[in-house]
Amino acid sequence: MEIERYDTGEHDPREEFGVVHRAAKRVDGVEKVTGKARFAADLYFDGMLHARVLRAKFPHARILRIDASEAQNAPGVVAVITHEDVPGAKTFGPVRRDMPVLAFDKTRYLGDGVAMIVATTLEAAEQALELVRVDYEELPAVFSPEEAIAEGAPVLHEDAPGNIVNHHKVRKGDMEAGFAASDVVIEREYRTQFIEHAYIEPEAAVAVPNPGEGSVTVYGSIQNPFTARRVVAEVLGVSLNKVRIVQCTMGGSFGGKDDVMSCMCARAALAALKTGRPVKMVNTREESIVEGYKRHPYMLKYRVGATKDGKLQAMEIRILADGGAYASMTPFVTWRSVVQATGPYEIPNVNTDVHGVYTNNTYTGAMRGFGSPQIIFAHESLMDELAAELGMDPLDLRLKNGFRPGSVTATGQTLDDHAVSLVEVMQKAADAIGYREKRKAYNEAARRAGSKKVRGVGIAASYRGVSLGGEGVDATGAIVSVQQDGSVYVYAGLAENGQGLRTIFSQIAAEELGCHLEDVVFMDTDTSLIPDGGPTVASRSTTMGGNAVRDAARKVREMLLSVAGEMLGTSCEALRAAGGRVFVAGRPERSVSFADVARAAYSRGELMAAFGWYKGPKVWWDEESGQGRAYFTYVYGCQAAEVEVDTETGRVKVLKVAAAHDVGRAINPATVEGQIYGGVAMGMGYGLLEEVEMARGVTRTQNFDEYLIATSMDVPEVMPIVVENPDPYGPYGAKTIGEPTCELLAPAIANAVCNATGRRIRELPLDLEKVLLGRSLKAARGRRGSEQA
């Protein structure tokens, strides 16, 4: 089937680009391969102190008394800090201000910090932790959303009765009529697990007091420097301009270095101001896993009705999300879930409720995917289950109901101003894996008795709203500054998280200016230099930040072209800039070098820098009806998996994955492929290996011996299929790629395992025990040195 390509007018009509849309080496590659890149833990300052945090002893307890006098006098200890030392706000939080920087009234999970020791050495700090006496009154606690919402359950936060963080809904059509019109109605329950971002670099920050009252600079592995700045300033009780946050090279984030880093920055800043010396904090891996927020476990109930021929009529969805001890991003994460919960299918009647719930587990928040991996596992498992019920092929069922140009979503949004490429990505992924032939062949093979290793194929598809959507302020800025020798600085309000934004933003600047990529230097985000650009989340970086860089670069280009026009004696309309030269269109021999133009502009006293700003297109949302234009544009993706299941041990091997993603336009194809490979590995982990086990609030999986992520020997062969349908809103038509790549593989694997074995597993991950027995067996997974801990 041919997909209509939109001519959007807005995006650049050139199909030929100089710097974007081609592989570019990472601009930060050399530092990283030589070991010179500075990560936060690599920073040392004269007189630097070390701080460690005393964690809560009980998941839910009242703090009666903290006695630090003995610790205070221990050798090497410079200061002990508790909530009493907090001059400003004692709590923070992106949506609800419910999280203490140091616990004061209660502890609500075991990662809470109760006191901090600041000492001349790490060892001294560590040893003095044991000397802090804390008297607690243990309180009854809740460890699952079901427990938390039960009548009479203990309440975590006074202002949240019933432990409800938030409730989102979608109401569309008439459910009764929808189910009445259905020939087949099925109801299913799915569950997902806690998972860990597992960035290889644990959290780290160094705070350095500045001369002058209450002013501090914090260097750190910080995903959102502006959020961190706000939290630090509020906790210190100072104005924003007293706090400077410098983002160091980040050793991965995946959404995970936000709240937890804001908290670490605030603690380090408190310690630095109290002692007047630089203070370094580095989490151990165990602390990182215990303290850091996780991806939400969801409990999902789906009821779906369809006609005999497979037309979806109605879908009712009830979701409980375990928010853990603090709200963090739960309201936003669950909002994305409620918008996308039906999957990319046209359904006339939809009724969805999503509740975020407080429990005494580790809190949950933003993680790559942001509320989508859970619902996609459910709706894509459900589509296969419904297909089985209808006697239809699962791909055909999806093709029959999948979004097309002009389709209306569950929230009432008509998809008519971008390329709706769902069918294209589904067919490309299915073809690449050989879905139709294999699906049939494997079904038959599985029926043949006696085979111990059986194969299967499965697919999963999704749509995903780009950027923040109907609930957030969506704007960001950038500065492009040309130097007199033609070299260029780019500053952006959105931060490099390791995913390659520096390179992409540098490419965009070079493309617009016509200079060489090598001449562009991307500066680390520094909150004192650039206005607040909002968070690097929600698949917004390329679209939002890219547009801002482009805006700034265009402004500078205009000035440069007018100077070049004078130099070449022609009007600037006739000029083009590319490849380090400015030339007359069609007559490349009439040209000047970019550097010469810069020199000339400088000597004329031109303003050689510009500020760019981009504000996202209008979106809206009505909380009551759960209807609205939720996001300004969407991406479509489909992954197909081929697996081999060992029916005697439950071991699942993923042999091959085809990953088709519409990215709008690939600014840097090598980066896009890298995102696909990385996302696929993470998606596989979610499907098969990864789980943070919590036993009554205690994190059992505390290090990488028990929290298992894929190794080089586990990753399957991957066929990345990059589909490009330029988007009207993105720079050069680019949209996003980071998040969608990790949200699809778990259900594709579950569907493939079902194809291979006939066994449907509705709970992640598909570990050995579940695949063999069809149910979960829980206990410690076997850790190294386990007898000793």
Place this chain on the structure above:
Amino acid sequence: MSPRKPGYVVPETLAEASEFLREHAEDARIIAGGTDVLVQLRRRGRAGGEHPRWLVDISRIPGLAGVSTDSGTISIGAMTTHEEIARSPIIRKGGPLLAEACASVGSPQIRARGTIGGNIMNASPAADTIAALAVLSTRVRLSDRMGTRDILITDVFVGPYKTSAQPGEVLMEVYFDALAPTCGSAFVKLGRREALAIARLSCAVVIERDDAGRVTRAAIAPGACLPMPARVESAEEMLVGKVPDEAAVDAAAREVAEEMVRRTGVRWSTDYKRPAVEAITRRAIWRALGVNVE
């Protein structure tokens, strides 16, 4: 770092080590490659537990590392690393299943440091070399100030992470008879992933047959599922004297699973382990017989 700093000694001879260990038997800990010891010290430090007062580093004692063979007996020094064993032509010929077991340990970095002595003396139920050593009827030589004593590998263990070695005894070497070329052997390991995987289960098998194909000797040891490493004689007996067919192999494998349940009792994991041990054992037996059934 850990709160209490231990002392550290680096003996240059076994005699020095023995002497020091005799004096500090109760509060000294031997360290070889350190891949278990350092992890345990870190965990104890974090849990506020007791630290040994002394670490006794045996890595510089000459003569403790390497593989050698003498009139059919293969000996491996306690300080020999997994990597060295996995590559050793002597082992690959005379005890290939041990090479397989060592090659399955952790990662290249762990194999470059972790030693066979440490793997044995750490006495983890999931240690990969132990099942292989058990079916090779390996003997280990322990030494202290008074002299040496040799015991069967399976007599080393008295419980998970507990050995029968006296405080201060050093494992010097392990030795076993090289397998005859007519012997089949196999080591099969099931982990949750392909590398850096603690054995969920494993099984080591050695089978010797006569010219008629009849089993003259069988040794079967499952790993990571018994409270103490051991062979399962009742299953071995089911193969001896037979030309193994499907029924015999199935029966022996089932017996290993049943024996596991008898020894461990029914636990949370039994529903999984019973069928999985049976399958892993069956595969190991077939592979030892030269048939790949996977």
Place this chain on the structure above:
Amino acid sequence: MKEIGPGAMTTISFKVNGGLVEVEVSADDRLIDVLREGLRLTGTKEGCGVGECGACTVLLDGKPVNSCLVPALQVEGREVETVEGLAKDGRLHPLQEAFIEHTAVQCGFCTPGMLMSAAALLRENPDPTREDIARAISGNLCRCTGYHQIMAAIEDAARRIRAAVPETSEAEGAAGTPEARRE
């Protein structure tokens, strides 16, 4: 017999990236502490402290090891190579070049350890298969890349090194003989 009393410090010397160094250590210092804190060779990273992530990988007498699991005192008199020693005379090592060109680096935190494991592999096996490569880096976790571009980079670097080095001199850095008892 060298003896360092509980809580005491001692001086050890060893070679790092070709140069001899002397450092003060105590019994519970690990090689990674000496490198990062003592010598400020911060290219070597700590991701887990328990031997699972490989971010701390360095070469000890040519073999890849987890520097978080090596007691500093065991390094006395031996030879350590870190990522800082890979580039020679201001020229990147072929592995470093290939990592950049193949987009094998995302956040870069696993990269130093990954490079050291790869360097150990290529010295010993100049013509590795994909499987050899996967196995050689199986002790190095990477959360960003999914490994494919890293493996492609190592394959490519091997090709470049083979093209640059005449057949005969490849023996340099070959495996020691495992059979020989260490003296």
